[in-house]
Amino acid sequence: MKKYFLFVLPFILSGCSSLEGFKAIEENVEYSFSFSDYDVINTHTPLQSSYLADTYDSIGKYAEGTSELSRPQTFTLSWSFDISTGQEVDYYSLSYTTDPSLNGFVTHHLENPSYTFTNLFIGAEYFYFVTANIGDVAYSSGIKSFETIDKGPRNLYVSGVTNARDLGGYTTSSGKRVKQGLVYRMGQLNERYVLNITPLISLNGRKTLLDDFKVKSEIDLREIYNNESGALYDSVLGKEVNYFPYHMGWDVVNIPKNETEMMRNVFKVFTDIENYPIVFHCAIGTDRTGVVAFYLSALLGLEPEDMYRDYLFSNFGNIGGSRGLDNINSHFNYINTFAGATLQEKAFSYFNILGFSNNELDTICEIMLEN
Numbered sequence: 001m002k003k004y005f006l007f008v009l010p011f012i013l014s015g016c017s018s019l020e021g022f023k024a025i026e027e028n029v030e031y032s033f034s035f036s037d038y039d040v041i042n043t044h045t046p047l048q049s050s051y052l053a054d055t056y057d058s059i060g061k062y063a064e065g066t067s068e069l070s071r072p073q074t075f076t077l078s079w080s081f082d083i084s085t086g087q088e089v090d091y092y093s094l095s096y097t098t099d100p101s102l103n104g105f106v107t108h109h110l111e112n113p114s115y116t117f118t119n120l121f122i123g124a125e126y127f128y129f130v131t132a133n134i135g136d137v138a139y140s141s142g143i144k145s146f147e148t149i150d151k152g153p154r155n156l157y158v159s160g161v162t163n164a165r166d167l168g169g170y171t172t173s174s175g176k177r178v179k180q181g182l183v184y185r186m187g188q189l190n191e192r193y194v195l196n197i198t199p200l201i202s203l204n205g206r207k208t209l210l211d212d213f214k215v216k217s218e219i220d221l222r223e224i225y226n227n228e229s230g231a232l233y234d235s236v237l238g239k240e241v242n243y244f245p246y247h248m249g250w251d252v253v254n255i256p257k258n259e260t261e262m263m264r265n266v267f268k269v270f271t272d273i274e275n276y277p278i279v280f281h282c283a284i285g286t287d288r289t290g291v292v293a294f295y296l297s298a299l300l301g302l303e304p305e306d307m308y309r310d311y312l313f314s315n316f317g318n319i320g321g322s323r324g325l326d327n328i329n330s331h332f333n334y335i336n337t338f339a340g341a342t343l344q345e346k347a348f349s350y351f352n353i354l355g356f357s358n359n360e361l362d363t364i365c366e367i368m369l370e371n
Contacts, residue, residue: 031083033130033141041148043120044155045073048316052151056308057325063315065286070164070317071157077146078114081132083139089113089132096128102143118157119212121180122169123150153310154180159205162187163285163317165310167293168368172301173342176369182276183368184213185293187285187317190236192228199236206237209279217242219269219280221288223249228283244269252287253330256295256350264354266292271360273367284319287327294331298347299361300368304332 042049047069051062063069081089094115095105108115113130120126127145131138154166164187168180191198201209209215218235222228224247235241246265248255256263269275282288290311297307311328338353340346348361 029084031081031132031139033132034080034082035141035144036078038146041075041120041146043072043075043122043148044151045069045071048073048155048313051313051316052309056305056312059312059315060322060324063322065315065317065319065322068162068318070155070162070313072119072155074116074118075120076114076116077128079130079141081113081130081139083132083134087134089134091133093131093133093138094128095131096126098124098126100125100127102127119154119208120148122148122152122154123177124148124180152306153313155313155316156184156186158186158201158208160200160202161189161205163314163319165313167296167310170297170302170306170310172369173303173344174301176301176371178300178302179368179370181213182278183270183296184209184215184277184279185285185289186279186281187319188222188230188281188283189218189279190230190232192222192230192283193226194230195227197231197236201236209237210241213277213279215241215277215279217244217269217275217278219244219246219266219278219292221246221248221266221280221282221292223247242275248282248288248291250287252291252327255288255291256331256334260354263295264356267296267351267354267356267364270296270364270367271356273363276367284314285317286314286319286323290314290323290327291331294328295335295347295350296364298335298343299351300365301342301344304343 044052047062051059092110092113093107094110095107097105098121125145125147127143129143130141152169154169156164156166158164165185166180167183167185168178170178189201191200215237218237218241220229224245229245235243246262248259248262269278280289280292293310294307308328315322335346335350338346338349340349348358351361
C-alpha cells in the first residue's frame with residue numbers, strides 16, 4: 001500500500017514546474033490500484049485472426065465483402081482503487097503514450113474505472129498511468145504498460161465508413177518499418193451520385209479522422225463527370241482539410257498505364273510532408289484505392305505477401321461482393337515489366353517513367369519509413 005503521492009507523473013504529462021492544483025497526502029492515508037495482467041493485446045477479431053493465421057488466398061473462408069466485418073477488436077483496460085479513508089473518487093484520469101521517453105501523453109477523464117481502446121497501433125508498447133482524483137488530490141498508480149500484437153494490417157473503426165485501415169505497421173523487405181498514423185485507406189466519406197453533399201461518415205467518425213488521426217489531406221479517387229464524388233468541392237471533413245479530387249476510371253487493371261496523369265497527381269501529394277496525415281479513398285476503398293495502395297506499398301518495399309494480405313483484407317468490409325487475386329496479380333505482372341532487381345526498384349523505375357525523380361521518391365520513403 002502506498003502512503004505518499006509522487007508528483008513526478010503530472011509533470012511528465014503537463015510539463016508543469018509547480019505543485020499548483022495538487023495537495024500532499026497525509027502520512028496515515030494508504031491507497032492502492034489493482035490491474036489485471038494482460039497478455040499481448042490482439043487488435044484483430046477472432047474471425048480476422050483466423051484468416052491472418054491461414055494462407056493469404058484463403059479469404060473466401062472468412063469474408064465475402066457483403067458484411068461489415070472490417071472493424072478492429074477493442075481492448076478494455078480496467079482497474080480497482082482502494083483508499084483507507086473510504087472516500088469516493090470524483091473522477092479518474094487515464095494517461096497513455098507509445099513514446100518510451102514518456103512524452104506526448106494523451107489523457108482521458110473518466111467517471112468509471114475503465115477505458116476501452118479502439119484503433120490501437122500494432123506492434124506497439126503503450127505506457128500508461130491512472131490517477132484517482134478526490135478533491136484537489138490526485139492519487140497515482142505509477143507507470144504501467146501493455147503491448148499489442150505485431151501483425152498487420154492495422155484495421156480501423158471510423159464510424160460511418162467501411163473498409164478502413166492504416167498503410168503503416170508492415171516491415172519492408174529491407175527490415176524497415178512503415179510508420180503508422182500517416183496514410184489511411186478506406187471507403188467513401190460521403191454518398192455518391194447525389195446532387196447535395198450527403199455525409200456517410202458520422203460526427204464521431206469525423207472526430208476520429210480529425211482529432212485522433214489528425215488528417216490534413218483527403219485524396220478522392222472517385223470520378224467527377226458523373227457526379228460520383230457527390231457534389232463535393234471541398235472535403236466533407238471541412239475546409240481546413242486539403243481536398244484533392246483526382247478521379248480514376250473503372251478500368252482498374254489499366255489505371256497505372258492509361259491514367260498516368262492521375263497517378264502523377266496522386267503521388268505528388270505523397271511527396272510533400274506538409275500534406276500528412278493523408279486519407280485516400282474511392283467508393284468502397286478496394287479497387288482504385290487498391291491500385292494506389294499497391295504502388296505505394298511497392299515503392300516502400302513491402303513484402304508481396306503483405307501486399308496480398310492488405311488487398312484481400314477488403315473482403316472484411318461491406319464492399320458489395322468479394323475480391324480475388326485477379327486484379328492484384330495484374331499489377332504484379334505489370335510492375336515486373338520494369339527494370340530492377342527487386343519490387344521496390346521496379347516501382348522506382350515505373351515512377352521515373354511517370355516523371356518522378358529519385359529524390360522525390362526517396363522523400364516519400366523517408367517520410368513513411370522509420371529509420
